[in-house]
Amino acid sequence: MVSIKDIAKQAGVAISTVSYALNGSPKVTEETAAKILAVAKELNYVPNANARHLKKRETKIIGAFLTDFSGSFYGDLLQGMKEGVNRSGYDLVICSGQQAHRLLPQRFIDGAIVLDETFSSEELLKYADLGHKLVVLDRELSHPNINQVLLDNKAGATLAAEYLIEMGHRKLYVVTGPKGSFDSRQRMQAVKQTIDRTPGIEYIEIEGDFNKSAGALAGLQIVKEYTGPAAVFCLNDEMAIGMYDYLSTTKIRVGKDIHIIGFDNIEVSHYTQPRLATIDYSKRKWGVLASEQLLKLIRGDEVEHERIYVSLVRGESVGPTG
Structure with missing residues (x-):
C-alpha cells in the first residue's frame, strides 16, 4: 500500500509537507500542493481509513x-x-x-x-x-x-419573462445580478432563450448587483429613456423593491406605465402597492x-x-x- 512516505520520496519533499498538502493546509504553496497531489494520484494513494479515524476530529x-x-x-x-x-x-x-x-x-x-x-x-x-x-x-x-x-433558476426566469410578454409588452428591461453569480447567469440564459423564441421584443439589459440601490439606479435609467409602456424583470426582489422606491418619487406609475417582476418572493414584496409579481x-x-x-x-x-x-x-x- 502506498504511504505518504512514498509520496514524499517521489515528490522530493518532507513527509510533513505531504501531510500538509493532503489536508489542504495553507502552509504549503499552491504549486507544491499541486505537485504532491499529482504524485499521490499517480501512485493511486488511498488514505488509511483507520489512521484517518484516529486523527479525525x-x-x-x-x-x-x-x-x-x-x-x-x-x-x-x-x-x-x-x-x-x-x-x-x-x-x-x-x-x-x-x-x-x-x-x-x-x-x-x-x-x-x-x-x-x-x-x-x-x-x-x-x-x-x-x-x-x-x-x-x-x-x-x-x-x-x-x-x-x-x-430551478431557468424555469423561474422563463416564467417571469413569459408573464411580461403575455401581458402584451414588447419592450423588456432586465436588471442583472452580480457578474460572478451562478443564479444570475442561469436566469439570464433563460430570459434570452425566451426572447429568442418571441419575435419583435425590444430587449435592454441593465447591470445590477442584487441590492436595492441597483434597482433604484436602474429605475433612474428607465425613467430617462421612458417613451411608453415597458416591462422590467429584476433578477431578485431586493432590486425590484429599490426600483419601486425610486419610481414612487416620479410620475411613472408601477402597474400601469411600467410592470415589474422580481424573483425570491421575500416578505416585503407582499406589501408593495401594487403587489409585486415575483417567482416563489x-x-x-x-x-x-x-x-x-x-x-x-x-x-x-x-x-x-x-x-x-x-x-x-x-x-x-x-x-x-x-
Whole structure:
C-alpha cells in the first residue's frame, strides 16, 4: 500500500509537507500542493481509513459559507439549514470571506454548505478529493463527495419573462445580478432563450448587483429613456423593491406605465402597492434539504442531486397603456 512516505520520496519533499498538502493546509504553496497531489494520484494513494479515524476530529458542526449576508433573502434559508442540522445533533456556523475557507482543510467543521462565489470550483474539487463532504447551492460539480441542491433558476426566469410578454409588452428591461453569480447567469440564459423564441421584443439589459440601490439606479435609467409602456424583470426582489422606491418619487406609475417582476418572493414584496409579481419557492425548504443532503454524505449514505422548484406569483396591474 502506498504511504505518504512514498509520496514524499517521489515528490522530493518532507513527509510533513505531504501531510500538509493532503489536508489542504495553507502552509504549503499552491504549486507544491499541486505537485504532491499529482504524485499521490499517480501512485493511486488511498488514505488509511483507520489512521484517518484516529486523527479525525468530529466537531458536530456544519459550516454554511455565504458570499455575504445582505438583504432579506438569507433568513429563511439559514433557518432551514439550522433546523436540518439540529435534528441530527449538529450545530451550524455561518462563514464568509477568504480566511474562513481554512475551516475546511483544518477540519474545524465536519462538512460545508456552499453558496459563496469566493470559492473557485477547483478549490472545492480539491477539498472533495481530500475527503471533505460538501453541498453546493451555486454551481454544478460532479464528484462523489459533492451534492448539488440547486434552485430551478431557468424555469423561474422563463416564467417571469413569459408573464411580461403575455401581458402584451414588447419592450423588456432586465436588471442583472452580480457578474460572478451562478443564479444570475442561469436566469439570464433563460430570459434570452425566451426572447429568442418571441419575435419583435425590444430587449435592454441593465447591470445590477442584487441590492436595492441597483434597482433604484436602474429605475433612474428607465425613467430617462421612458417613451411608453415597458416591462422590467429584476433578477431578485431586493432590486425590484429599490426600483419601486425610486419610481414612487416620479410620475411613472408601477402597474400601469411600467410592470415589474422580481424573483425570491421575500416578505416585503407582499406589501408593495401594487403587489409585486415575483417567482416563489421555499427558501426554508432549500436550507433544510441542503443540510439533510450533507448529513447523508457525512454518514456515507447514497445521495442524488436535488432541485428546488419554483412558481409564479402574479402582481396587480391593469395591463400596458397607450
